[in-house]
Amino acid sequence: MDNGHKTGNGVSTAICGTAPVPAEEIEAICAQFGNDKHRMLDILREVQDRYRCIAPATMDHVAAATGLTRIEVEGVASFYSFLSLAPKGRVTIRLCDDIVDRFSGVSEVACVFEEELGLKIGETSNDGAFSLEYTPCIGMCDQAPAAMVNDIVLTKLTPETARSAAQALKAGRSPEQLISERFEALTPSERALHMVDNNIRHAGEVLLGPVPEDAGLAKAATITPTQIISAIEESGLRGCGGAGFTTGRKWRFAASERAEKHFVICNADEGEPGTFKDRVLLTERPHLLIEGMTIAARAVGAREGILYLRGEYVYLRELLLQVLEERRRRGLLGKDILGVKGFDFDIRLQLGAGAYICGEEGALISSCEGLPGEPKTRPPFPVNRGYLGYPTVVNNVETFCHAARILDKGAAWFNAMGMEGSHGTKLFSVCGDCLNPGIYELPYGHTVRELLAMVGGEDAAAVQVGGPSGTMIARDSFHRKLTFDDLATGGAIIVFNGERNVLEIVEYYMSFFVHESCGYCTPCRVGNVFLQKAIQKFRKGLANPEDIDYLKDLSGTIIETSRCGLGMTSPNPVLTTLKNFPLVYSAVIKPSKDGIRDTFDIQSAIDGARKIAKRRSYIFDKDFTQ
Ligand code: SF4
Numbered sequence: 178m179d180n181g182h183k184t185g186n187g188v189s190t191a192i193c194g195t196a197p198v199p200a201e202e203i204e205a206i207c208a209q210f211g212n213d214k215h216r217m218l219d220i221l222r223e224v225q226d227r228y229r230c231i232a233p234a235t236m237d238h239v240a241a242a243t244g245l246t247r248i249e250v251e252g253v254a255s256f257y258s259f260l261s262l263a264p265k266g267r268v269t270i271r272l273c274d275d276i277v278d279r280f281s282g283v284s285e286v287a288c289v290f291e292e293e294l295g296l297k298i299g300e301t302s303n304d305g306a307f308s309l310e311y312t313p314c315i316g317m318c319d320q321a322p323a324a325m326v327n328d329i330v331l332t333k334l335t336p337e338t339a340r341s342a343a344q345a346l347k348a349g350r351s352p353e354q355l356i357s358e359r360f361e362a363l364t365p366s367e368r369a370l371h372m373v374d375n376n377i378r379h380a381g382e383v384l385l386g387p388v389p390e391d392a393g394l395a396k397a398a399t400i401t402p403t404q405i406i407s408a409i410e411e412s413g414l415r416g417c418g419g420a421g422f423t424t425g426r427k428w429r430f431a432a433s434e435r436a437e438k439h440f441v442i443c444n445a446d447e448g449e450p451g452t453f454k455d456r457v458l459l460t461e462r463p464h465l466l467i468e469g470m471t472i473a474a475r476a477v478g479a480r481e482g483i484l485y486l487r488g489e490y491v492y493l494r495e496l497l498l499q500v501l502e503e504r505r506r507r508g509l510l511g512k513d514i515l516g517v518k519g520f521d522f523d524i525r526l527q528l529g530a531g532a533y534i535c536g537e538e539g540a541l542i543s544s545c546e547g548l549p550g551e552p553k554t555r556p557p558f559p560v561n562r563g564y565l566g567y568p569t570v571v572n573n574v575e576t577f578c579h580a581a582r583i584l585d586k587g588a589a590w591f592n593a594m595g596m597e598g599s600h601g602t603k604l605f606s607v608c609g610d611c612l613n614p615g616i617y618e619l620p621y622g623h624t625v626r627e628l629l630a631m632v633g634g635e636d637a638a639a640v641q642v643g644g645p646s647g648t649m650i651a652r653d654s655f656h657r658k659l660t661f662d663d664l665a666t667g668g669a670i671i672v673f674n675g676e677r678n679v680l681e682i683v684e685y686y687m688s689f690f691v692h693e694s695c696g697y698c699t700p701c702r703v704g705n706v707f708l709q710k711a712i713q714k715f716r717k718g719l720a721n722p723e724d725i726d727y728l729k730d731l732s733g734t735i736i737e738t739s740r741c742g743l744g745m746t747s748p749n750p751v752l753t754t755l756k757n758f759p760l761v762y763s764a765v766i767k768p769s770k771d772g773i774r775d776t777f778d779i780q781s782a783i784d785g786a787r788k789i790a791k792r793r794s795y796i797f798d799k800d801f802t803q
């Protein structure tokens with residue numbers, strides 16, 4: 178079936194936006210990526226950017242060029258939220274609607290955009306000029322409300338700034354001109370800093386203080402891969418993305434695999450709401466990151482690497498490409514790095530396309546392979562069989578940066594910082610109800626209370642440690658330590674004052690997981706919907722004591738039967754608030770009397786069945802006689 182159009186000369190075209198797209202243009206895009214099916218995400222991103230949608234006929238052309246079936250291409254195109262099968266506007270405005278932005282006034286900002294553009298959220302204008310939509314966290318949580326406008330970022334929006342941005346766009350100004358009239362003349366680094374404040378509030382000794390250029394790499398080039406791995410092991414470095422696996426062991430496992438190729442992948446897909454530390458490292462320490470990846474490559478014998486950048490950070494693409502190019506020119510990437518014969522390594526940038534699940538290691542690898550970002554079944558682990566089936570080291574941005582510093586300053590230096598089991602420093606990204614949101618680099622071991630004093634959040638009533646998949650704690654737990662063994666976090670610290678509604682936060686977080694579940698396994702896909710509905714029941718005052726047991730049982734089932742970390746942690750907002758804020762739940766519960774539920778609502782209970790049976794009730798339907 179050809180869903181495209183035949184032109185007068187018989188050339189098949191795909192319809193995207195308002196104009197048909199000639200097949201040869203799609204073929205040229207595929208050729209640009211070597212007609213390689215593993216570059217499917219790049220191909221589809223390019224099609225989306227140019228034609229504002231991926232039309233059915235386009236998918237046929239892409240499938241033919243890459244040797245895939247149409248359904249395989251559609252599987253990728255329909256998976257990522259930044260790809261669209263229906264035409265998007267020439268300017269797409271994506272407003273972050275995370276709970277932090279909601280508490281910062283995103284609704285008022287959204288109303289202004291709706292009013293000025295004559296659109297509702299989720300709509301595209303008839304003339305194809307604008308699309309307006311909500312999106313989960315875009316990593317600007319310390320400067321909410323925030324929005325992406327095509328590839329640029331607007332922060333600290335107010336109804337007034339939103340109105341002037343919308344009016345300027347309507348008057349024909351480009352999104353880039355909203356940032357600066359001289360945008361084209363700015364360097365990639367200047368552009369990034371014009372858009373987003375890095376808000377470094379406390380620079381620590383390891384990452385954000387003074388860092389000598391490539392000193393770690395110079396050291397790594399003079400020692401053996403085994404010595405590099407030993408140094409990382411002795412330092413006690415653990416993965417900084419949240420899971421905390423020992424980095425040296427990971428590298429040793431990958432290095433010990435006999436294979437034709439090894440790969441190193443940097444996970445720069447920090448999608449956990451409230452996390453924005455990697456964004457700051459990517460902007461402030463891009464050379465240190467690439468240095469760390471290059472050291473890892475020498476350690477495990479990799480010649481190829483991938484830097485997977487979340488789609489929301491597309492505004493950093495030019496900056497990172499420039500850094501990669503500069504390092505190639507300086508002999509720090511490419512063949513015989515630093516003149517060491519056979520030390521060959523290069524990196525390609527892979528842009529994501531709006532999928533939280535791709536922060537999960539297996540899903541990230543799937544995405545790099547040009548597949549939908551679905552997690553992989555373990556074992557085998559990526560260090561044994563990862564990208565394209567080869568041993569692969571996947572580490573977080575912060576972890577690679579730490580590794581480079583350890584090679585320079587020595588394992589003992591790093592190991593002496595922090596505390597037993599949690600060595601070195603950690604970047605905390607702090608947002609929410611505090612005076613000084615931003616980035617704090619601190620040695621492991623500070624208590625939550627100490628951190629709150631630093632950030633001006635002393636009146637906090639609740640702190641979400643580690644984002645929605647982490648733990649929400651109350652005041653009586655503020656003495657706890659921010660370490661792997663007490664309160665582990667990939668970096669997100671979200672502060673809530675006493676005026677915030679805990680159940681509203683929990684409901685939002687459950688809606689987030691419902692939205693982000695990849696849908697592969699039923700407990701995660703369906704169970705989270707039920708959890709969200711159950712929380713709504715509490716918020717409406719319709720819950721009974723038995724509903725507490727229901728929340729716990731259902732959460733347990735989801736955790737036990739889910740395939741990946743998303744499902745295994747998605748009930749955490751419910752479970753941690755049940756444990757740490759029991760009064761929030763008990764205050765809205767209606768007790769059952771003599772086995773009768775006061776809150777039982779017969780109408781809602783049978784509503785679905787009545788609709789299916791197309792029956793109306795003499796008692797309940799007011800319009801029965803009509
Ligand atoms: S647990 Fe959820 S996100 Fe993970 S594989 Fe299953 S459905 Fe997908």
Ligand code: FES
Binds near residue numbers: 452
């Ligand atoms: S950008 Fe809105 S919460 Fe992160």
